[in-house]
Amino acid sequence: MNSKMANSTVALRAYRDGLHLIIRPHLSITEVEAAIQQEISRMNRSLAGVSVQIDLKSPTLKKEEIELLSSKLQETYDLTVRGVEVADEPVPPPIAAAPTTHVISQTTDTRPPRDSEPSRIIPHTIRSGQTEEFPQGSLIIYGDVNSGSEVKAGGDIVVLGTLRGSAYAGMNGRLSAVIIAMDFAPLQLQIGNYVNRSSVSQEPRGYPEIARIGAEDVIIVEKFVKF
């Protein structure tokens, strides 16, 4: 119930251009602060050093309140506010010029979380009934992930073969995690708490593809060109 309340007040979302803090209208500053506290504690990972954009829906908080909020975010959670946007409409779609990557932090960030993270290499095909789980970081599979098997990672999942089973990236709630496979024919994809089944193609297309969370909070699968 708590998380639902938090979602209706404020929400943290990862988009192509980075992390957005979305604040719903008709709220007092104390309500917003309490909701932010709740939302961040729910993520159970540190956001230190990450930059965030605040998206406000009108009618909005006062200017002094926004400044106060920015400094509080900086002090309490070590979050840098890189901009404030006020919108009448829902959050705009990702910027078209942005590269097809999934950075949560901007390139100017000195500590992208992925760098310090371990990865595990699975040097063989994962067969039906087998599960590979690596909450500490990313998984790289030198082989196929067959139908009936499952791969889970705290970070990204890279399959240097055909993905036919289920893949769950960002299992600790990281919404910027991606799933990449040379051939993409999964049973089910999950990133963070988003699940995708409908738009998944059962026939491999013959080129590598990447799955990530897109603008409308759905998992999108598209041709993988480069990071």
Added chain:
Amino acid sequence: MGRVIVVTSGKGGVGKTTSTANLGTALALLDKTVAVVDADVGLRNLDIVMGLESRIVYTSMDVIEKQCELSKALVRDRRVDGLMLLAASQKNNKDDIQPEQMKAICDKLRTTHDFVLVDSPAGIERGFSNASAGADEAIVITTPDVSAIRDADRIIGLLQNARIEPINLVINRFSPQLVGNGSMMDQDDVLDILNIELIGVVPEDSGVINSTNRGIPLVYEDGSPGAQAYMRIARRLTGQRIPIHNFEQKGLLNNIVNWFTRKK
């Protein structure tokens, strides 16, 4: 020292018992000494498929319980030299046997036979672990459909964990007509998923039902496509190099028909 090979599939009804009976008989026809062991305790069938059901007095359970000697429990197939059957008990169930006891039987049989073929029950539970306990090689049987392939994939994973190697694949009930019009996976699709060595493709053969009912393995009546396929697999098992038979339909008319009826 003989080779102990477990014949398994995961899924039921894909032709483990039929393949065990035919491969055992085919190897015996190639002058090898063979023991076929039914590991499907409680649901035995191998004796029927081989036509030896009326001659079974003792089973592997009696050997384990030391009611009789192993040599006494073996039923000799009189139609060919060097072929023996060790039947499973129909009264007991799979939990009455320990994997070590099966391994002991297999190890004893391999001292007197060139090949020991163990017919595994369906499933991945105790019956499978009993059947694979004494094996150093495996033959995985699958049919070209997704559910059989997924189960075969599961079994291959378990066999690899148990360090059983090599694992050879038999694609059973293969229908060139259905592959031709795009409604059945071809052997490349199957191998792409399972990624193990293919030792043979057995075409769909209506003679199998009749042969099972009469208790005469197909390979006794040479000439049917199924019998020839099993003979080729047996030859490959003995180390002969025979290319995998191509069942794709030939001829201009078929090519034209296939061209128009293909999917994708």
